[in-house]
Amino acid sequence: MNCEIARRLMETNDPSLAQHLRSCPSCIVGAHARYYEAPPALEQKIRASLRRETAPSVPWRPLAIAASILLAVSAIWNVVLLRSRVGQNELVAEDVFSDHLRSLNGTHLLDVPSSDQHTVKPWFAGKLDFSPPVKDVAGFPLLGGRLEYVAGHPAAALVYGRRAHIVNVFVWPSNAAAPESTQTRKGYHLRSWSDNGMAFWAISDLNGSELAQFVALLRQG
Amino acid sequence: MAVIPAPMANKLALFEQSVLPHLNAAYNLARWLTRSATDAEDLVQEAYLRAFRSFETFQGQDARAWLLAIVRNTCFTWMRKKGDQPAIEFDEQIHGPEDAPDAESILLNEAALGSLQNCLEALPLEYREAIVLRELEELSYREISDIARVPIGTVMSRLARARRRLQQCLEGALK
Numbered sequence: 448m449n450c451e452i453a454r455r456l457m458e459t460n461d462p463s464l465a466q467h468l469r470s471c472p473s474c475i476v477g478a479h480a481r482y483y484e485a486p487p488a489l490e491q492k493i494r495a496s497l498r499r500e501t502a503p504s505v506p507w508r509p510l511a512i513a514a515s516i517l518l519a520v521s522a523i524w525n526v527v528l529l530r531s532r533v534g535q536n537e538l539v540a541e542d543v544f545s546d547h548l549r550s551l552n553g554t555h556l557l558d559v560p561s562s563d564q565h566t567v568k569p570w571f572a573g574k575l576d577f578s579p580p581v582k583d584v585a586g587f588p589l590l591g592g593r594l595e596y597v598a599g600h601p602a603a604a605l606v607y608g609r610r611a612h613i614v615n616v617f618v619w620p621s622n623a624a625a626p627e628s629t630q631t632r633k634g635y636h637l638r639s640w641s642d643n644g645m646a647f648w649a650i651s652d653l654n655g656s657e658l659a660q661f662v663a664l665l666r667q668g
Numbered sequence: 669m670a671v672i673p674a675p676m677a678n679k680l681a682l683f684e685q686s687v688l689p690h691l692n693a694a695y696n697l698a699r700w701l702t703r704s705a706t707d708a709e710d711l712v713q714e715a716y717l718r719a720f721r722s723f724e725t726f727q728g729q730d731a732r733a734w735l736l737a738i739v740r741n742t743c744f745t746w747m748r749k750k751g752d753q754p755a756i757e758f759d760e761q762i763h764g765p766e767d768a769p770d771a772e773s774i775l776l777n778e779a780a781l782g783s784l785q786n787c788l789e790a791l792p793l794e795y796r797e798a799i800v801l802r803e804l805e806e807l808s809y810r811e812i813s814d815i816a817r818v819p820i821g822t823v824m825s826r827l828a829r830a831r832r833r834l835q836q837c838l839e840g841a842l843k
Contacts, residue, residue, distance in 0.1 A: 475784060475834075475838070476784070476799055476803040476834065477803040477804065477806070479781055480785070480804060481785060482692075482696055482804055483695055483696045483699040483700070483705075484692050484696070485691045485694070485695035485696075485709075485712065486695075486709065489691065489695065489709055489712060489713065490688070490691055492709075492713055493688070493691070493716045494684070494688075496716070496717055497680060497683070497684070497716070497717070497720055498680075500720060500721070501673075501680050503673055
């Protein structure tokens, strides 16, 4: 008796099964043990997880790490740049300050004493590899100009007067846009700015607001 | 939704076409091995992911047997980790009583079916595996030996012992 026949007999509780079942309890299992069918939701879950598996994975983790390293490096670099620029600025201010004092103490205030910008400007030609802007500033008569070295740069010094006060303006070409700054050093006011690829420093014992007015007029003119 | 690259899409389509249809077999095996519906569901899902990842190793043989081997391994690994399934003894001395049960007393009523369920679940894991693969999936000894990674002789002896235990169990339950 094969299992198939035995199964049919079992369904009718046929007593002739006895003999077969002695040798084949498997038939009982095959015919009557429960066959568990997968819950319908399981197939959807599996399909979804396979979709996730095949979706191209963006390596977020390495990307995030790279981004944060980049950010940290650029932040540090900025601080370094800022510090060096601040340091640089400090150095220039120091030089401007001592040049200004020297020009007042000694006899070397003016190489070209002239109130005519058309005399002063051409005088620099051949002495500098750039042509500094020389302008008349209302209320601050031009006194003349001279050659200077500021922080290692050959610079044009333009001298303006206001009552008994002297204003020195140092000019040199600079690609780096110098930060505009206003500072006071031992009673002298300093202002720096840049225009048209030139770095400008103005220093005077004028009060701060008059120097500011001077700078504004110079930059306008 | 991200676009699936073409080779992946092909693999997925082939996989769904050849392996997904055997979901019931996978679930039935996992359900009998773990005796828990929720565990079976989780393990089948995990087994399908494993199967998909190693689909390259599938050489076009019987997809059902290939899948069942993965389901079986997933279940066994999980149960071993859980530590709640003592490995069965392979002691040849373990024999049932030689007198066969009185089959006529086995009435296939509700009680008997309940007993059958209990007796099957009470079988040691490896015996249960062999019986389910043989009687419910109707796999050959060769296929079972491949899935369970044991020699055919071991499959046969496991089946023999499993049947004997079932007989004893059913007899005891229906007395």
